Amino acid sequence: MRIGELSRLSQVSVATIKYYLREDLLPPGTATATNQATYTEAHVRRLRLIRALIDVGGLSVARARDVIAAVDAGDLPPHTLLGIAHGAVTRPPDRSGTDPAWHAARTEVVELVHRRGWSVSPDSPGLDQAADAIRALRTLGQDDLLGCLETYADAAELVAGRELDIVVARADPTRMVEGVITGTVLGEVLLASLRLLAQQDASARHLGAAPPPTTPTDQRGSNTAATT
C-alpha cells in the first residue's frame, strides 16, 4: 500500500506519518522509485502501537522511539528489554543529587525490596521513582499515607506475578517482546484507572452515599451499579 492508504487505515495523518518516519519511529517503506514507496500491514500495526504508547500510555515521542527500537532489536535479553520499558514509563529522578531526604527515602525503598526478597538491580528506575514519591510524601507531612506501603507492595507483587505468567505463556519470542512493552505501558494505565474506580467505590461505601442518578446518555446494556 502507499502512504495515503496507510494513513487511512491507521487514522494518522500523512504529515504525521512523515514526521514519525523522520524521527525513526516508523521504518521506511520499500522504495519502488525516487518518490514512491510501499508499506505493509506491519506498518499499520506499528503505527497503532506508536499511537497507543503515546496517546494511551502518555509516552513522549522520544520515549516511544526508545521502546520501538527495543522491539526492533529483537534479540535483547529480557531484563534489558524490561529495563527499557521501565525507563520509558518513569520520569527522571527529581533532585537525587544533593538531597539527604531523597537518599533516606531511597534507602527505605531498598530496604523494602530487600525485606520482600525481591531481586532488583540497584539502578532500576523504579527505585528512584519510588524514592521521589516517598520523599515528597514525607516533606508534605503526609507520612501516615506510607502506611499503604506494604499494601502497595502486596498489590504490586500480585499483578506482576500474573502479568509475567501471561507473557511467558506466549511461545513466539516476538510476541513476548510486544507483550512486555504493551503490558508494562498499558497495564500501568489500566491498573491506575481501576484504582481510581475502586477508590470511588471505597469512598461511596464509607460515606454511605449513593452515586448520583445515571444520566441516560449511556443506554447501551447494563448501566453502572448504583447499589451495593
Add this chain to the structure above:
Amino acid sequence: MRIGELSRLSQVSVATIKYYLREDLLPPGTATATNQATYTEAHVRRLRLIRALIDVGGLSVARARDVIAAVDAGDLPPHTLLGIAHGAVTRPPDRSGTDPAWHAARTEVVELVHRRGWSVSPDSPGLDQAADAIRALRTLGQDDLLGCLETYADAAELVAGRELDIVVARADPTRMVEGVITGTVLGEVLLASLRLLAQQDASARHLGAAPPPTTPTDQRGSNTAATT
C-alpha cells in the same frame, strides 16, 4: 518573610514563584506596600505541594491549579474532591466519539465494575481511561493480557480500601483533603514504581528458575522469598 526567603526555603526561583502567582497556583502574600508583600510558612508548604504534584506526580500546571483550587475551596463534598483529583491524574479520552471498539471496551469496564459491585458514577474519568487501555490492548492483538484484568481489579480494591482507611483516620478535615489529593497523585506514582520493581523480580525469578520450555503457569500470587 519576603519572596527571596520564600524562594530559598522552597527551592523555587523567584521568577517561577511569580509565575505561579500569576497562574493562581499560589495565593498572593499580604501586601505591606506597593511593592512589598510578606509570605508565610503556608506559602512554603503550598509551594512544596505544587512541586510535588508537578515534578513527582507529573501533573501539568493547569491540572495542578485545579487540584489546588479544590484544596482551597475547603468545603467541597468528598466525592467532588475525589472527582477533581481523578480528573487531574487522567488524560482526556482518546477517541471516544466515533469508535465502536472504544464503546465496546467501555461497556466491558462498566460490566467489570458492576460485577464487582463497585459504586461508581457513570462519568468517572477512570471508566474512560480504562476503556482507552482496553481498546488499545485489543486493537494491538494483546487480548490475552486482559487476563490480568481481574487481578488488577483485586489489586485496586486492596489498595483503595487501605488508602481510604488511612485518610478517614484523620480528624482534621483540612488534612483529609490534603490526604485525598496527595494520596491520589503520589500514591499512583508509588504503586506504579513498586509494580515495576515487582515485575523485575518476577522476571528474574522466572529466568533464574527454569528456562522457558513448558512450565504450566499455574502457581500464581505468592512469591517465596529468594534473596539475591
Add this chain to the structure above:
DNA sequence: CTCCAATAGATAGTGAGACTATCCAATTAC
C-alpha cells in the same frame, strides 16, 4: 539621610516538543 540591593507587577522572550504546512520534482491513475 543616602544609596543600593530587593521587590511587585507587567510584558516580552525562550526553548522544547509535537506536529502541520508548503515546495518541488517525480510518478501514477485515469
Add this chain to the structure above:
DNA sequence: GTAATTGGATAGTCTCACTATCTATTGGAG
C-alpha cells in the same frame, strides 16, 4: 495528457513552562 499523489526537505505553528527585562518603589546598612 493532465490532475492527483507521492517522497523528501524545509519551514512554520501552537502550547507549555518557564525566564528575562523593565519600571517604579521600598527596606535597610552605613
